[in-house]
Amino acid sequence: MEREGEKGFVSGDAFMREHPLCKRCYRLIHYGELTPVSVTAEEYRQTLEKALKRPSVILYVIDLFDFNGSLVKGIETLLRGHEIVIAINKFDLFPKGTRPERVKQWVVREAVKKGLLVRDAYVVSAKNGQGVGELAETLDTRSKGRQVVVLGMANVGKSSLLNRLIATMDEDEGQKLTTSLYPGTTLGMVSMTLPGGQLTFTDTPGLLGTYRVMDRVCAKSLKDIFPIDRIKPRVYQLTAEQTIFLGGLARVDLVKGNPQSLVIYAANQLKIHRTKLIRADELYEHHVGELLTPPCEDCARDLQPLLPKKMRFTKGRPFDLVISGLGFIQFSGLESELVVHAPKGVETTIRPSLIGGNKKGPGEGTKWPISRRISPSSGTR
DSSP, rough: OSSTTSSSSHHHHHHHHHSSOOHHHHHHHHOOOOOOOHHHHHHHHHHHHHHHHOOOOEEEEEEEGHHHSSSTTGGGGGGGTEEEEEEEEEEEGTTTOOOOOHHHHHHHHHHHHHOOOOOEEEEEEEOOOOTTTHHHHHHHHHTTTEEEEEETTTSSSHHOOOHHHHHHHHHHHEEEOOOSSTTTOOOOOOEEEEESSSSSEEEEOOOOOOOSSGGOHHHHHHHHSSOOOOOOOOOEEEOOTTEEEEETEEEEEEEEOOOHHHEEEEHHHHHHHHHHHHHHHHHHHBBBTTTTTTTOOOTTGGSEEEEEEEEEEOOOOOOEEETTTTEEEEEEOOOOEEEEEEEEEEEEEEEEOOOSSOOOOTTTTTTOOOEHHHHHHHHOO
16 A cells, blocks of 8 residues: 555555565554454455355364354355365364364364355364364365465464465465454455465455454453463352353353353453352442453443343253353253343354263253343343
């Protein structure tokens, strides 16, 4: 861009360097400053349609930690006629002993439920390189002169994985894509052809979703919820009429049911607080942003109040309660009545347990939640 202030602006001095960076990327890499730029759902769809005008191999990058929030909504029809290879990224965040093959089976099964016709899937880590070599070989074999279109939601690690792939396939990879923990780093469609012209990667911008907590918090609070290191699962015993807070961003009430264990998979630095249900409203009102953080003052207004949603279960197999963009909680599958509180628009969903549950999902006698939204003023009892 020629005009300073526009996204993608490159100064004259920077343009003369071997690998020029735009002003926005330079400030992001060296100073951690992000100039927010969002891509609307319609703009994303138009970009994807342009990229997929010819037969392609789709490299669909999924964040295993936030699988539900990783799925780009409403693009299934656009992907028909193209080969889909799923990269199950951020496996390095999961506890040691987590089985890659089981994770792969779980992801493929859930992706097919969402209407994705998956040809291959690989459990990978852009951070440590696990599985990237095998993925690179598959893309090289399957492409057969076709472009590889890389897509996924913002912050699933697309650019980091693509940098790994290029380094694996081309020892003299040169310029790399800018990466950061902030959503929306990649602004537009970027194409790169490897030496020999046999393989072209087309990277699409990551789509921000208002239904994910990570896209709603400020940069300061994002650091408090974004997992960087291997997750240490936190186990809690919850009895009837107890509440557990995930910072001040979500809350789960066990209204009725037998005492049960639950396992929280969230960023290690996220503060968890357990209290009695009768005290929960007062605790939130007086301590959100203090004891219950994040959110902070800069992003609290957009994330309040927390709206309740009732869920009822009969006895069955373990399940995950997912709070999109924040983490998930594994429940043991005992009969219970829950109320889940989250910011307006943030998705709270139920799925078969990713870790430790029966791979076949809910068994006979297990009912998925009967859920309904109730007003904040109506209480949780």
